[in-house]
Amino acid sequence: MTDLAGGDAELITASLEEPERFAALFDRHAPAIHRYVTRRLGRDAADDVTAETFLTAFRIRARFDPARAGVRPWLYGIAAKQIGRHRREEVQALKLLARTGHDPVADSWTDAADDRLAAEAAARRLAGALARLSAGDRHVLLLFAWADLGYQEIAEALDIPVGTVRSRLNRARRKLRGATGATGATGATGAADGPLIEARIHEGDPA
Numbered sequence: 177m178t179d180l181a182g183g184d185a186e187l188i189t190a191s192l193e194e195p196e197r198f199a200a201l202f203d204r205h206a207p208a209i210h211r212y213v214t215r216r217l218g219r220d221a222a223d224d225v226t227a228e229t230f231l232t233a234f235r236i237r238a239r240f241d242p243a244r245a246g247v248r249p250w251l252y253g254i255a256a257k258q259i260g261r262h263r264r265e266e267v268q269a270l271k272l273l274a275r276t277g278h279d280p281v282a283d284s285w286t287d288a289a290d291d292r293l294a295a296e297a298a299a300r301r302l303a304g305a306l307a308r309l310s311a312g313d314r315h316v317l318l319l320f321a322w323a324d325l326g327y328q329e330i331a332e333a334l335d336i337p338v339g340t341v342r343s344r345l346n347r348a349r350r351k352l353r354g355a356t357g358a359t360g361a362t363g364a365t366g367a368a369d370g371p372l373i374e375a376r377i378h379e380g381d382p383a
Contacts, residue, residue, distance in 0.1 A: 184247035188240050198237065202230050205248065209255055212323050217262050218269040225262065229255045244332050252323050253333035256315050263311055273303035305352045316341055317348040 184201060191198040209229055214222040232254050240250060259266060306314060319325045319333060327345075331338045 185240070185242040188237050188247065189242070191234075192238060195234075198234050201233075201247065205251055206230060208323070209251060212252070212318075213255060213259065215322055216259055216269070216318060217265050218272075221262055221265055225255065225258045228258050232258070246329065246332075248323075249325060249329040249333040252319055252325060252329075253335065256319070256334060259315075260311060266314075267307050270303045270307035274300045274307060302352065305354075309348055309351060313344045313348040313351075316344040317352075320345055 184204070187197055187201050191201075206226055210222050210226045213225045213229075217225060229251065233251060240247070244250060306317075309317065315334060316330055319330045320327075325333060327338050327341045330341045334341075
């Protein structure tokens, strides 16, 4: 996914002379970053981590390289570093989700009681498996599944080779399949996957 029309990179460049221009970047991307952090750390930490992500981005904006994959991977990479400082809280949030099946971002995912119960059961299994992943594998998997970043964008975000992205994603997928019983090339586990992790996790390699 590319930056939105209007030029995110140009906004960063302009903000070096006119700092107030950076506010437009916040307005564009903070809601998505906040949702992502909420899913990973819960609501209590999301406000602080999102704010720190953009404060850090503002402080280091002169270092942004327009030749990178885009501003979104740059912002998600900063967010990943902030999330890394809350690793214990993330694992605790996943364990809570494993117990309750409650995804704080997907409260309204379905109105059907039977589907909701099935979704919560799937969410519990997936959350438990996520909690057992290494931090590196979890970063790659969730940037792919929840932030909708491509392989090259994840590599840019985490400053790792694309080959490492592939190997971590494949390893994480295998572990999740083992934990959830997903089968088939598309990993069709049914609609119950929706609230926690979309079928994107179980897609074939798009590249």
